[in-house]
Structure formats: structure tokens, C-alpha cells
Amino acid sequence: MERRALIMVEGTRSNGLPYIQAAQRLGLHPITLSADPAQYDYLAAENIEAIRVDTDNLDALIHECSRLRETYDIAGITSARESVYATAGKLCRYFDLPGPNPASIERCCNKFTQRQLLSEAGVPIPAFRVAANVTDVKNSAAEIGLPVILKPVVGIGSSGVRLCRTVEELAEHTTYLLGGTHIWRSAPRILVEEFAQGPYYSADTMGNEVIAIGAADFDRMPHFVFREFTFPAPLTNDEHKRIAGLSLSCLQALGLGWGPANIEFRWTKRGPVVIEVNPRIPAAPTPKLVQLACGIDLVTEHIKLVIGEEWGLRRRHSYTAAARFLVPDRDGTLDWIDGHSRAAAVSGVAEVRLYVKPQTPIIRKGDDGDCIGYVIASSPSSTRTEAILQCAVDLISWSITPFPTLGEQEQSATPNLYAPAEVAADKR
Template sequence: MSRKVLILVEGHRGSGPLYIQSIQNLGLQPITLSTDPAQYDYLKTENSQAVRVDTDSLAALTHECTGLRAFYDIAGITGFTALDELLYARVGKLCRHFDLPGPNPESIERCCDKFVQRQLLAKAGVPIPAYRLAVNAAEVQSAAAEIGLPVVLKPAVGSGSSGVRLCRDVVELAEHTTYLLGGKHIWRSSPRMLVEEFAQGPHYVVNIMGNEVVGITAAEFGPPPHFVFRQSICPAPLSDDEHERMGNISLSCLRALDLDWGPMCIEFRWTKRGPVVIEVNPRLAGGQPKLIQLAYGVDLVAEHVKLVIGADANLRKTHLHTVASRYLLPDRDGILDWIDGEASAAAVPGVAEVKLYVESKAPIVRKGDYRDCIAHVIAASPDLTRTEAILQQAVDLIDWSITSPPANV
């Protein structure tokens, strides 16, 4: 009898190991298809097979899966967006080709094009920031003038806050336009940018599975002009009315974008005019599954894997704790001389997880997106005040030193 396998397209340093474990817990063998499997360190230690394949090519993925099917019983296929959100659309097409459960690829493609997403949400009456599409510097300047500074300038297709920047004046606007169009930003397609009103207010992430809101997290960013997550609290400190209002708008987003399968997350800002949708993502939010599991006892990764193999997800909450995470961000570029305190931080009662992403002597090159994080700490307890105290105590135990690079001569 052929062994049952579940195929993962690409990986993720945070949730990748969680998927590997969930797949193995179901008695399945995980096989990762990746353009560069070596970039995922956990594949070396998680007893998981990896195959090198061009994941940018649907034809190459289809060919590889067809070959694997000659030796294995493929129970399901899923994947990670990494820096290419459209990869998940290719996953949907693979699922459709092999008659396996998965997302609607057309819905994913519409959602991943943030301009198209904005149009569909606006048509459905969903509250969103003012926006304009631009393809060159002149159009960026014109759009910013119409909307009014400050604005957020970002690629129309992308993820992980890559290429996203708050532009507070004309100088920053010109600088970031030059960055995006000057060859430093990697475009997966022809350059198209969104110029958006800067919606000011607390930031929230709504976590959804299928058409059910599982939990809402409050999030804070590091210093502007970038949008790099610094801290999250789950569940978000919201009133019942506020929670319901965001939940109802979230379901309106799903209807507008024809999303009805698997994990999704929706980012909001609560502004003077109420909740405004910043972005709908047809995937799990980075870092959120661990928070949801600790807060509610719902394992989003395990439940997603169940859906992938055609089983029913169980989203029943078993407890309620307050969970907080802190992402540690460097304040300069250079060489990481040392980083320590991980063991001491992990030993603090109430700390659920401490993870370092870098090792001593690693180069630190800040990019203004999720890749800037060098470590994270997660704490949990029945009480918000206690959780925040535990988190701060643990974070204070972690220290590092970065040697600045020599100045250019």
C-alpha cells in the first residue's frame, strides 16, 4: 500500500515546523517542494522529505506532483505565501488539478492583487482607506496630492510588509518611489503601486477559518516609517460590540472577495470613523496560530491540515487566556556580535516560547519588513496585566550586541 503524504509548497520559518508536526500527528509524511529547500532550517531536523522544484512554475509543480503520485498516495496539498502571495493561487490550481480540497485559485488571485481587492471591497460598501493606483513617479505624486499626506505607498502585489512605507512628506514619498522603481525592490510582475490614505488608529488582526471568526488580536508596529510588527495581544481588549462590528465587516469582506475555504486574516485600523479594512489575506497571519492556540486552545494549523485532507475542522474553544508576543528588532545594521538570555527568558514562569532567528556573527541588514525580526517571546496567563509583566521580564533578559559596519571610504 502506498504511503500517504501531504505536500507542502515552500515553507515558513515560523509556522513551517507547526505544519510538519501536525501532518506527522495525523500519520502522514510531509514532503516539501521548494525552489531552495536549504533556506528552511527546520527541514533538516524535522524528519521531513524535501524536493527541489521551481515553485514559480505551475507546470513544474504539476509535473513533480504527478511523479510523486506514482509512489505515494497524495492526501492533500497546501503551501505558504513566503514573499509570493500568488504561490497560494498556484496551490489552489494544483488542488483543483488533482481533485483535492483547497482554496479557489481565482478568488486568491483577486485577493492578492490589492488594487482589485480594494475595488471589490469598495463596491461591496466595506470601509477602506482612500486609494489610487500608480505605475510611475508622476502618478504617485498626483495620487498623494489628491489623497493628502501622509500616505502609505506599497506594491499592489506583495506580502510581509515588503516594500510598504509610510510617507509623511514629499521627500519620503520621492525616496520610496525611487526605491520601488529603481531596481532595489523585486517585482514579481510589472511595477504597480498603491497610494493609500494613512488610516490612523489601533491595529487589529481578525483570524478566520472558513467563515468563522476564531479570534481577534491587537497589534503594534515598531517605529515608522515601516510597518514591522513589534507586539501582539490576544484576545484583543475589545468590547463585545467592537468585536461583533469587526466580525461582521470581516464576513462582508469574504463575501465580496468570494473567499469561503481555509484560513484567512483581515487587518483593520480602528479610526475616528470606526473600523477600516487595511488588507484581506487569504492565509494564516504570521505568528498568529501560536497566539490563538495559547489563548483559546484552537490549533489553526492542525485544523487547516484537516481541511486539506478533506476532514472537518474543530474550532471549539477550550479555555481563555491572555497571550502577548514581542518581536525583538535591531536598531542598526551590522554584524551580530552575540545574543544571549534565551534560556533565562524561557525559564520565566508564564513564558510559552522564546525563539531566536539569528546566530552570533550573522549579518544584520534591516529591510523594513518581517525579516527584520531577530527573536520573539510569547507569554500567557489568565490576566492581561500579569501577561504583560511576564513578557517584559522575559524580554529584559535577552540582550545582544551589533557592531556597526565600517563607514564607506
């Protein structure tokens, strides 16, 4: 009998392994197709079958999947990575398998097109303009009024996203985005957006059902790196209904009634405003938080949908789950990180995850990649969960030695019997 296989197009640092493990629990044989399988360390660690193929080439992917069908019963094809999720949808259509509408995914992944569709549907969103050059950015910011947010029209993980409060910050970030430093996957186009101020919330959906709504706050501005995430969000019944209803309006406007989606909001003076709609399950640790909070495993239920099996979205319990992100406050070389084992042993801690090892260079870019790990705690009480989380985080410490300045590099190249002692920055 042929083995049932789940084809994963690419992976991710955070959700790749959970998809692999969920597939295995469902009795599936996971196979990852990737342009560079070595970038996902969990594939080798878990002895997962991986095949090198150009995942930007649909014909090459069709050829590889056709070859695999000679050996396996391909039960489904999907991806945890937004940039290739539309391609996975195209493969599903080619092989007559359940999957998302590729056109809807592509429209949603273009932030400018997404906002046009939401605006046409009457969904409240921040004022926005699209810019292709310095002059466009300056004029758009003047029309909207500072402060504004600049972000690439296509991108994920807050890469290239910055709050610009002054003309100087606007010029600085425009130069960064258009000056060759930022890596673009498509033609450079910048979204200039009104800064919608207020508490941040996000809704996770599956099909046309709102599964959970969480709340978060951010680390230091002007970037948008998460500091903490909590499920469920502390909302009144009316606030919950408004966000849930607006979430469903977004799905309808964007044609996203199949599979998972994540909708981000700010609760402003005029109520909830949609910041962004992501046509996928959000990155870790959100799936774990949702599962701890209400008992629904988003990854597993997504795979069930992908392979045509009946899913289950029934809430099993009601806990408070929260994650604290470990974010360094400086660049340099990570000398050591310690205390994660003690933190994991704290009663009520569900997971402690580190993305880095000693001697790793730390280069902050103001995006999700700045996070070097996280801690998750859960309990029946929000107060208790926060206390557990703080206790665990306090046990983790690290040391970062700043990179040498140009002068220090020149000095170190010359023998010096009186070289200054190494300076280390500790987080305790």
C-alpha cells in the first residue's frame, strides 16, 4: 500500500517543525520541497525527507510532485511560508487537491492591493498611499501627516517596517529601503501608512470561523518587534463581537474563506481598525498559545483541511496563555545564554525556546528576526499566568560583547601590551 504523504513547500524557522510533527501524528509522511533544505535544521535533526527544487518555478514543482506520486499517495500539499503559499495553492489546483484560491492569496500578500480591496468593502483601515521613489514618499507623508509607517508593499515579519515621526526619520528610512540595503523580492514599492494608535489585537481564523483573539504589546519603537502576546485578549463581549465581525468582513472582501488567516488590529479612537490581513497561520508561538488557551490546534486542523479530512474547531477549555519574547537591546556577539532549563522547570511554563547559541552574532534589524527566543506560560488565571511568565523570564540571562569599533579593530591589529579589557553587556 502506498504511503500517504504531505508535501510541504519550503518551511519556516518557527512553524516548520510543528507542521512536520502534526503531519506525523496524523499518520502522514512529510516531504519538504525547498530551494535550500539545509536552512531548516529540524529536517536533518528529525530525519525528514527533503528534496532540493526551485520553489519559485511552478513547472519544476509540478514535475517533482508528479515524480513523487509514482511512490507516494500525495494526500495534500501546503506551506507554512506566506511567500510560497500561493504557489502551494496552484499545485493543489493542478493535482485536484484541497487548497486556497491562489489569486486571493496573491492579492492579499500585496499590501497595497489588500488595502484597496478592504477600502472598497468599507472595512476601516488607516489612510495609505503607495510610493516608488523619494519624492512619492515625501508627498504621501505630507498628505497623510506625520507620524507615518513605511513598509514594503510585499514582505513579512515586520521586515523593513518602521514608524517615522519626523521628516529626518522619514528620509533615513526611505534611504534604507531604496538605497540597496533592504532586500526586495519584487520591484521596490513602499506603502506609506497612517500610524493608527491604540491597543493591538489579532484574530486567528479557520475557514469562516474566528478561533481566538489575542492582545500584544511591542518592544522599543520605532520598530514593531513583539514583546508579549496573550490569549485571550482582555475584551468586553461587545469589543470581541466587533473584532470578530470585522475579521469575517475582511475574509469576505479578500476571498479568504478557505483555510487559516490572521488579522491584525489597532483599537483607535474610532474603534477597531484593520492593520493587516495575513493569509496563513501566524508564526510561533501563536499556534501554541491558541492551543493552550482554548484547546484548538491550528496546525493540525489546517492539515486536516488540506488532506480533505473532517476538522474539529470545538473549544475544549478556557485558560490564559501568554508568551514573552527574548529581545536583545544591543548588537554584538552572544557570549552565553543561561537559565532556560530552570525557566522550563517552573510550574505552569509550557515552553521555553531559544533560536540562538553562544558565539552567534546578534545584528538587530528591527523585525521578527531580532527575537532570540521566547517563554510561554499558561494557567486558568490571567494574573497567575503573568506571574509565572515573569518568574521564568527572570531566570534567563545572557551576555553580549559589542562588536569592536573601527578604531578598536585598527588597534587590535597592532601589538599592544596594554590592550583594554573586553567589555561585556549582560542581561539579567
